[in-house]
Amino acid sequence: MLRLTTAILLCVLLATAGCTLILPGQQTEVIPQFAGAPQVRITAPLANATYLQGVSVNVQVQVVNAGPDIDRVEVSIDGVLLAMLPEPNPTGAAAFGVTQSFAPEDAGTYRIEARAFRAEGAPSDPAVVTITVIDSLPTRTPQATNTVPATPTVQATTAVPSVQPSATPRTPTQAAVVSSPTPTSTLPSGPTAAISATSAIPMGHFQGIVNVRRGPSTNFEPPLGTFQAGQSTEILALNTDGTWLKVRFAGGEGWVFRQIVETDGPVDSLPREAGPPIPTLPPATATSPAPIVQPTSAPAQPTASSGDGPNLIVVNWEMRMISGGGINQINTNQPSIAFVRVRNTGNQPAGGFFAVLTIVNSSDSGNKVVEAGAIGGLAPGEEQIVQVGFTDPYPAGTGRTAVIRLDENNQIPETNEGDNESTPISYTLGA
Helix, strand or coil, rough: HHHHHHHHHHHHHCCHHCCCCCCCCCCCCCCCCCCCCCCCEEEECCCEEEEEECCEEEEEEEEECCCCCEEEEEECCCEEEEEEEEECCCCCCCCCEEEEEEEECEEEEEEEEEEEEEECCCCCCEEEEEEECCCCCCCCCCCCCHHCCCCCCCCCCCCCCCCCCCCCCCCCCCCCCCCCCCCCCCCCCCCCCCCCCCCCCCEEECCCEEEECCCCCCCCCCEEEEECCEEEEEEEEEECCCEEEEEEECCCCEEEEHHEEEEEEEHHCCCCCCCCCCCCCCCCCCCCEEECCCCCCCCCCCCCCCCCCEEEEEEEEEEECCCCCCCCCCCCCCCCEEEEEEEEEECCCCCEEEEEEEEEEECCCCCCCCEEEECCECCCCCCCEEEECCCCCCCCEEEEEEEEECCCCCCCCCCCCCCEECCEEEEEEEE
């Protein structure tokens, strides 16, 4: 009793010093301390990676020795501030990650730098990565054995279906970005045969801007380039489950997501192949990545469902330009990101699926832009924010309507297939 009385008197005398009396058996909260500057590294892109001009580069920054007092993360390109990401660690985690994108407009070398700042105290040392940007893919020289002798009986208007690269090809001064097998001629073997527009060649047609990748997965970053609305190309093969198409692209080959391509001809009779080994991305929970912004649109209310299984809904979503500006204020030809909060309201896990962004004219549903972001899977009740990069190239003043659809081709068996679509967002393209 005497010891307890003495302890109480000491606390009264030292109250201004913040004394706290701890009685025997009482539990105390241990608050982690983060001394010194935070530590930063750039996990993507890889050092000395090569990108195509105009293709978005996703800069992924990991911060450790973080804590609740991280004020901001800054990302710079060639010494010029690209983005300042405020309050990037709202949970006060010891480690977290952020992502920022940009689209290089010119060929050359780019120096990417990232730093984290505490509210008070020294910033981190800069993390630096250098990448190279080229203006076109290397042009592949055809093998002599694949040439077809010209004869007077071949019509001058004969054309092999192909797609032209968006930039004028030039001979690069460095190693080729893509290593492709020797092409096999698709011309008829007979010297007098003429190719007609009605020949049974499987073709893909693009109604919006579509990324072309090195293999059948969105894990193949960065894209090789894009097809534009109105372009077409020959389809060469499918992946093993038929969800991706191998196509001719820019003098070589690439892969596009089948769901966002219109096709004709005997596509399903084409050969199937696994494609290159799919790169493994780090788990989304490894660095607790925080979104650049929190979506602010009103949460969607899931439709009543019954039975066991997953059920995917868009909780809310918004769009922002990478260069800044207000929510859902998009300018023509400006790289932008849709931030989509997705939830599994079912009682079973959902496997991997895509969030597909579709943008059309508000007046006539024309001028379509289509992009997709991948979600690796969702546990029951889990939420994730997926970022879908896009650029809307149509004229300023055009009224546009955008919508997100989850698992558009119903690969995930859900308890309710009718609530996978978001509330539309309408906007007018700025200059």
